[in-house]
Amino acid sequence: MSVRHALLALLSEGPKYGLQLREEFEARTGEVWPLNVGQVYTTLQRLERDGLVESDGAEEDSPQKGFRITPEGESELAGWLRTPPDLASPPRDELVMKVLVAMRVPGTSVHEVIQVHRRYLIELMQQWTRIKEDEAEFDVALALVVDAELFRLDAVIRWLDSADGRIKRADLDPPEQAPAALPRLRRRVGVRR
Amino acid sequence: MNVLDLRGVTKTYGTGAAEVHALRGVDLSVQAGAMVAVMGPSGSGKSTLLTIAGSLEEPTGGEVLVGGTALAGMSRNAKARLRRRAIGYVFQDFNLLAGLTAAENVALPLELDGVSARAARKAGLRALEELGLSERASRFPDELSGGERQRVAIARAVVGDRRLLLADEPSGALDSVNAEEVMRLLHEACKRGVAAVIVTHDAQLASWADRVVFLRDGRVVDQTAPQRGPETLLAQGPGQ
DSSP: EEEEHHHHHHHHOOOOEEHHHHHHHHHHHTTSSSOOOOHHHHHHHHHTTTTTTTOOOTTTTOOOOEEEEEHHHHHHHHHTTSSSOOOOOOOOHOOOOOOHHTTTTTTTTTTHHHHHHHHHHHHHHHHHHHHHHGGGGGGGGHHHHHHHHHHHHHHHHHHHHHHHHHHHHHSOOOSSSSOOHHHHHHHOOOOOO | EEEEEEEEEOOOOOOOGGOOOEEEEEEEETTTOOOEEEOOOOTTSSHHHHHHTTTTOOOOOEEEEETTEGGSSOOOOHHHHHHHEEEEOTTTTOOOOOSOOOOHHHHHHHTHHHHHOHHHHHHHHHHHHHHHHHGGTTTTTSSSSSHHHHHHHHHHHHHHTTTEEEETTTTTOHHHHHHHHHHHHHHHHHHHHEEEEOOOHHHHTTSSSEEEEETTTTTTEOOOOOOOOOOHHHHHTTTO
């Protein structure tokens, strides 16, 4: 999450003090991303240097120093909101690697390795769900953050389930000639290094 | 106190070459107030486990105890009474009777159990009210949305004094917001002391449970550790 753009977003609602910005940032992100005070002020200084916000000229680092967004800041924010994050090329996924390696290590059950990760992920999901159950019912921002984590972890578990089933089927009915999966995949989708 | 105990439960269908071992020695205990999710791929024995726990099917071997009483020693009638009084079922396709209103559907298990129509109706309305459905009480199932129908099914499963709730893919084809509502309601029932077993392949549903048990080829192969508080997550922050 870009602190810079989060602060611009908060200032797009109207002028605010430094301390107020910090409190609102924490409230909006469901307190999941704690922010230290220093980060807020150094980011505000940079935003001011870049002409994206203006201050009322009060003493540096004072919690009572007021800030407002400039037209350049508004345009920067609008551009950022509409810039897709880089999801186009898959990241190098450590879990995918572990499963691929487990298939080749003698004496290792890849299904058992998959289950270890599946259990760990479900335990994480249980913790997130507990947060949602206890606190997120009346806090939409927190519920959105928790949902994002749950869907992300859920997708990993679905991949594990599908890998489990695919490997089981392949063991029962092995392909005649196993292709070299990794190099071909890397060429085709351009895995990030 | 354990509401449900499965001890070394096995279930075999067919004989000879057509023999299928659906369950191969399953041990599972569920305490009052606990929600246990059972996960596993298709054919792992999840649904068989549930029908045996609910005495809808007999195990081939092993023991099933509900509220400390072994089902094997019970007469047919006693088992039927136990199913009506102590066990609530929630199925994927809701299984509501189309010719009965929401309130009548919910009151039905009590009426079948000999409770007067008036008292059953009152208990049914109370259960619907708890699930936020009082205004839909006189509607028929086809006049309700999918989410509402499933809430009626949950009301029917918890009406009266049920101790054990058994659910097979309880969110069915509901969207994620309605599915979450279903799990929230089931979990609230557990907080009131009901023991629940939820069979699902959906990790998001399973994550509502206090404990997740993994079934594979008819065996319990793994289960989650006792839960840690959410503080560990919040302290850690994402992406670490």
